Amino acid sequence: MQFRDLKKQYEVLRNRIDPAVTRVMTDSNYISGRQVSELEEALAEYVGVKHCITCANGTDALSLALEAWNIGPGDAVFVPDFTFFASGETVAFEGATPIFVDILEDTFNMNPESLKKAIATVKAEGKLTPKAVVTVDLFGQPADYDKILPIVKENNLLLLEDGAQGFGGDIRGKRACSFGDIATTSFFPAKPLGCYGDGGAIFTNNDEWAALIKSLRIHGKGEDKYDNVRIGMNSRLDTIQAAVLQVKFEAFKKYELADVNKVAKRYDELLGDFVKTPTVLTGFLSSWAQYSILLKDKAERDLVQARLKEEGIPSMIYYPKGMHSQKAFAELDCVKVDLSVTEGICDRVLALPLHPYMTESDQDKVVDVIKRTVKM
Numbered sequence: 001m002q003f004r005d006l007k008k009q010y011e012v013l014r015n016r017i018d019p020a021v022t023r024v025m026t027d028s029n030y031i032s033g034r035q036v037s038e039l040e041e042a043l044a045e046y047v048g049v050k051h052c053i054t055c056a057n058g059t060d061a062l063s064l065a066l067e068a069w070n071i072g073p074g075d076a077v078f079v080p081d082f083t084f085f086a087s088g089e090t091v092a093f094e095g096a097t098p099i100f101v102d103i104l105e106d107t108f109n110m111n112p113e114s115l116k117k118a119i120a121t122v123k124a125e126g127k128l129t130p131k132a133v134v135t136v137d138l139f140g141q142p143a144d145y146d147k148i149l150p151i152v153k154e155n156n157l158l159l160l161e162d163g164a165q166g167f168g169g170d171i172r173g174k175r176a177c178s179f180g181d182i183a184t185t186s187f188f189p190a191k192p193l194g195c196y197g198d199g200g201a202i203f204t205n206n207d208e209w210a211a212l213i214k215s216l217r218i219h220g221k222g223e224d225k226y227d228n229v230r231i232g233m234n235s236r237l238d239t240i241q242a243a244v245l246q247v248k249f250e251a252f253k254k255y256e257l258a259d260v261n262k263v264a265k266r267y268d269e270l271l272g273d274f275v276k277t278p279t280v281l282t283g284f285l286s287s288w289a290q291y292s293i294l295l296k297d298k299a300e301r302d303l304v305q306a307r308l309k310e311e312g313i314p315s316m317i318y319y320p321k322g323m324h325s326q327k328a329f330a331e332l333d334c335v336k337v338d339l340s341v342t343e344g345i346c347d348r349v350l351a352l353p354l355h356p357y358m359t360e361s362d363q364d365k366v367v368d369v370i371k372r373t374v375k376m
């Protein structure tokens with residue numbers, strides 16, 4: 001059984017992906033081909049924002065956004081403690097200080113009350129200037145923007161939405177990657193919308209930031225590539241990846257997003273009485289980058305994972321430790337609030353196989369092992 005069955009997806013889409021990729025080769029248009037700009041237009045329209053700027057990966061997308069805002073030394077940027085490393089890494093890479101905020105057990109997303117406390121503490125200390133909040137649409141569900149946006153506004157902060165896992169989700173029809181002043185996503189192969197290598201994108205309604213990011217992603221270009229007006233980076237989505245994404249995006253819109261939601265709902269129904277299943281808030285839609293359950297404690301989680309493995313079923317621990325426990329942040333003064341929800345969850349969380357092509361019989365096998373194990 002595959003954790004996320006990209007082979008199956010390729011089998012289904014191969015008669016469209018192969019000619020799309022071959023076309024790039026026959027046209028020999030590997031960098032900045034027409035597929036890239038076509039994809040950018042289609043993604044911007046889907047998300048409902050003015051600009052989509054593709055780039056080399058979701059990590060660069062975050063860095064480009066922070067660069068555009070000139071975030072650096074002396075700035076505090078609030079980041080959930082429970083996320084992939086890149087959400088906080090990029091803040092520190094720009095020389096700013098990530099301040100970690102606790103999450104909510106039900107949704108795994110940023111706790112608005114914890115955010116409020118962290119902002120107040122940084123302000124009271126007066127050592128750093130609060131500049132931005134990075135929200136993460138973790139495991140596919142948008143963060144609780146109904147509660148977070150007013151806090152961001154009240155404190156005059158910028159909102160960077162890390163939608164690496166959240167593309168396709170929505171809140172009452174307003175799509176993920178449209179909530180931040182700038183939002184980013186990743187097209188890493190296993191993401192809800194993934195390519196066949198690395199890829200990423202940035203979304204914004206702001207013309208000035210969009211122009212700046214377009215320049216920064218190609219060596220700080222001015223009039224053309226050989227007119228360089230600022231220090232930038234080389235971060236482009238290549239044409240082959242754009243061609244793959246064009247095909248996959250059609251499948252994503254047509255049935256994959258709906259089908260992965262059906263699989264997740266079936267897990268909810270079959271597992272709800274045995275383990276803590278993830279909560280999707282009313283009016284929210286998840287694109288299900290992960291289906292993560294919570295077990296009673298570490299011993300039970302490790303036992304379930306071992307039993308699944310014995311039966312040839314893959315599972316993953318996202319994430320084994322909070323950001324504040326990462327050695328890379330040991331020297332930084334990052335902890336201002338209680339992070340105990342994250343700490344507890346890291347020992348209990350387990351992500352199960354999930355993808356739009358998952359069969360009911362595979363799902364039944366997963367459910368059966370879990371039920372037998374937690375009952376014991």
Ligand SMILES: Cc1ncc(COP(=O)(O)O)c(C=O)c1O
Nearest residue numbers: 057058059084086087164186188
């Ligand atoms: C929440 C989050 N942010 C950022 C990233 C970085 O994306 P990429 O791997 O494309 O650089 C990822 C991807 O793994 C992620 O899950």
